Amino acid sequence: MSKTQNKKAHHNYEILEKIESGIVLFGFEVKAVRAGHITLDGSYVLIDKANKVFLVGANIRPLQVANIPDSYNDIRPRELLLKKKQVKDLKEKTEIIGNTLIPVSIYSKEGLIKVEIALARGKRKFDKRQSIKKREADIEIGRIFKR
Secondary structure: OOEEEOOOHHHHEEEEEEEEEEEOOOHHHHHHHHOOOEEOOOOEEEEOOOOOEEEEOOEEOOOOHHHOOOOOOOOOOEEEEOOHHHHHHHHHHHOOOOEEEEEEEEEEEOOEEEEEEEEEEEOOHHHHHHHHHHHHHHHHHHHHHHO
C-alpha cells in the first residue's frame, strides 16, 4: 500500500479541515497510483457550477506506456466522489475569502483509491517562518529530553 503525500501542503497552507474522497480513474491509472506514479505538487480541487468536484493538476504517469490510449492526458481533471451535503458544505466554506481546497494525500484503502482533501488557508511568509521556528524548537526539546 503506497501513500503519496503533497509535501508542500502543510508548508504553504494552514489546514482547517480534512475530508476523505473517492476518485474516478481508469484501470491503468489505478495501477500507476498503487505503484506511486503520481505527483500532487501544484494540484488543487475545483467545484464547478454543476456541483461536481474535480482534482485538477495531479500528474499520473502511466505504469506501462504501451497499454495506454493515444489520447491519454497525464494531468486531466479527475472527478472526486463526495456526497451532495459534503459538496454543499465545501462550496460554502470555499466562498470565504482566502479558503481553498487542496489534495493532501492519495492512498489505497480496502482496494479503493482515496484522496484526502483539505480545506486550507494560505500562509504568509511570516507564518511559514513561525512554523519552521516551532518545528526546530520541538526538535531541540526532543534532543534535550533524549539525553
